[in-house]
Amino acid sequence: MNKYQKIAQCFSPAAFIHDTEENYQAIEKLIKEQEIGGLTFFHSRHSAAANFEKRAEVLDVSGTFEKLIGLINRYQAISKIPLLISIDGEYGLAMRVEKTPQYPFAITLGALKEDAERWVEEVGFRMGKDMKSSGIHLNLAPCADVNTNPNNPVIGYRSFGNDPEKVAPLAFAAYSGMKKAGIGACLKHFPGHGDTATDSHLGLPILHKTKAELKAEELLPFQYGIDRGVELVMVGHLAVPALTGGKDIPASISRELITDLLKGEMGFKGLVISDALNMKAVANLHPEPGELEWQAFHAGNDILCFSDHVKEGIGKIAENASDKEVDAVFGKVMDLKNRLGVMEFKTIEVPAFDWESHSQLQKDLAENYVSVISGEINTKELQAMAKAGKLGYREFFTQNPSIFSQQLDLPIAPIEQAEKVILAVFVPSHKPLNQFGMDQGVMDELQKLAKSKTCILIHFGNPLALKHLGKLEDFEAVICAYQGFEEVQGVVTQTLQGIEAYGS
Template sequence: MQKSQKIAQCFSPAAFIHDTEENYQAIETLIKEQEIGGLTFFHSRHSAAANFEMRAEVLDVSGTFEKLIGLINRYQAISKIPLLISIDGEYGLAMRVENTPQYPFAITLGALKKEAEKWVEEVGYRMGLDMKRSGIHLNLAPCADVNTNPNNPVIGYRSFGDQAEKVAKLAFSAYSGMKKAGIGACLKHFPGHGDTAVDSHLGLPILHKTKTELEAEELLPFQYGIDRGVEMIMVGHLAVPALTGGKDIPASISRELITDLLKGEMGFKGLVISDALNMKAVANLYPEPGELEWQAFHAGSDILCFSDYVKEGIEKIAQNTSDEDVDAVFGKVMDLKKRLGVMESMTIEVPAFDWESHSKLQKELAENYVSVIYGEINREELKALAKGGKLGYHEFLNQNSSKFSQQLDLPFTSIEQAEKVILAVFVPSHKPLNRFGMDQTVLDEIQELAKSKPCILIHFGNPLALKHLGKLEDFEAVICGYQGFEEVQRVVVRLLGYGAKTPFQFPYE
């Protein structure tokens, strides 16, 4: 093979499931002429970034999954060396593909009360199987970021929590589950994106911490994984001056950080994957096409994701890199392809999902993470109030059209006449932009109700959104459901004392 062909195996540009035929053919040209090593699939150009808001509400595109399978088969059929197919699916295929199994967010799994590592590994295994059956070899997940900044605009729900040791264990469990399923996975976003206030899709976050502080928090989950044989790590677009000689250089293009620290000092022997090279934190630094790709490769990246300048990047790397260095990286990429079964890629049939088994898992998980986070629930009192016509109910921001209230099956009275009110809040977005998608008028109404009479708040959504609903002590009790899944709603109904023939017991009670 020629030098340029070996370098091309490092490239995994973006491929969009919903796109124009012209753009599909452009990908085919990259495969045929540049002989790229892989593709990273996204739903569409409108929703490629992790910070894209309200995707499911804005985009109404059907047949996404079938289209994905068709494109994988189409592209694999023309590639000389089978393509490494990857996707960024932190909570399963559903992060990018409608009508596929969705698993709980990392922040939800971080709330598991019992045998968390075992359950998180099972989730990783299940989502890994979904992907493997769909012709996907690599999931660009999980996040090993410690979310110590509650106002973080881009990590938040994607992190297992704000405690470094817990994040380390659960991120490794998720990784292990995916590996068990036969796909690749990677810890991200090295050296740690959790304590940042800037979204790297839009600008460059700078983390001002000492190396000692970073080792105790941000770096800990990555070191934990390295010590246990993690094979892939994604490097993020954030600057950490304490690790780069005081320079505000993105980690993804810092040789000091990737080659010297990660590979040298921390002992990482696996593959380094760059975060998307089109992100604003790095994309605007090098106006000359191909220079950014060279900088990322020179820093120590083995796989270059979402490059907008593949041809130029290959040429620039070929000009600046020795044959020996190219051979070393090429060998690592090809070994990965062999380990993940890429070289035996065959035509994929559209798989059928076992929805019954998926729902059973969701129920078992929900029973483990749904929590009364403030106050307590007096079931007998609720029953008595309901019978006496003194229990009120109000549902906010529910796009599932009263599914939850139907499950409650209680004789509710008007809010004005009620002595106690159950408030069910379905948070529209899991991301913090615009108060997690909640209208300020609705938030004001919730806070006024909580102060006017005893209220039980049921929060179906990202717990980080609770701060917008007022102080916890303004409510008599607060139940956090973490997600709006139907299985979660059923667990909450049983927690309130309804909807079950036998008294409900949490596994951790």
């Protein structure tokens, strides 16, 4: 193989499942003419643009999964060397593909009370199995970011928590589960995106911390993983001046950070993947096509993700990199392909998921993480009040009555007559934009009710949204359910009936 062909193996541009035939053919052209090494699949251009355009919704399109399988088969059939197929599925295929199993968010798994590492590894394993059966070789997850900034616009629910000592083993457990399922996984976003206030899709976050502070927090989960043999790390688009001689240079294109710190000082021997090279934090720095790709390669990245200028990038790297550098990276990429079974590609059939087993896992997990986080639940008193016609119920941010309201199975009094009210909040969005999608007027109404009557709050959703619902002490008790899954609603019903698997 010539130098250009070897460099092309580093490239994993974006492929959209829902796209035009013209765009599908453009990907085929990249595969045939540039001989790229892989593809990273996303749902659609619409959902990929959601970050840039400050939209939170996802376009709902039917047949996504079948389309994905069809495209993987179509693209693999024309590639000389089988393609490394990647997806960014932090909570499973469902992050990108409708009607596939969705697993709890990292923040939810961070709330597990018993055997957290074992359960997180099991979730990683199940996710990995779903992906492997779908022709995917590499999941660009989990996040090893420590979410120490509660107002972080981009990490939040994607992190296992705000304590590095807890995040480290859980991120490694998720990674290990995926590896056990036979797919690749990577810790991200090195050197740590948790304490930032800027979304790197939109601008460059700058982390003003000393090296000692970074070692104690941000870098700790990465070092934990490296010490235990993690094979892939994704580098984020954030500047850490303390590690780059005072310069505001994104980590993803910083040789000091990738080659000197990550590979040198921290002893990482595996492959480094760049975060998406189309993100505004870096894309605007090098307007000349191909220059950004060269800077990322020169910094020490082995796989270049979401490059918008593949041909120019290959040309620039070929012009600037030595044969020795190219051979070293090419060797690492081919070794990864061999390890992940990429080279033995066979046509994929659309797999059937075991939904019953998935539902049981969701129930087992929910029994472990649903928690009474404030006050106490007196189940006998609740039953007695319901029988006496003094228990009210109201839910917020639902279009239709929830499964939970049907499962409660208690006589409910009108709010005016009720002495105690159960307030169920179904948080509309897991992202913090516009107060997690919660209307201020509705929240004012909820807070007014909590001050005028004895209320129990049930929070179905991202716990970071709780701060918008008033003080916890305004409620007699607060149950944090973390997610709105059907199984979770069942577990909360059990909690109110006095049936608890793990206690609070």
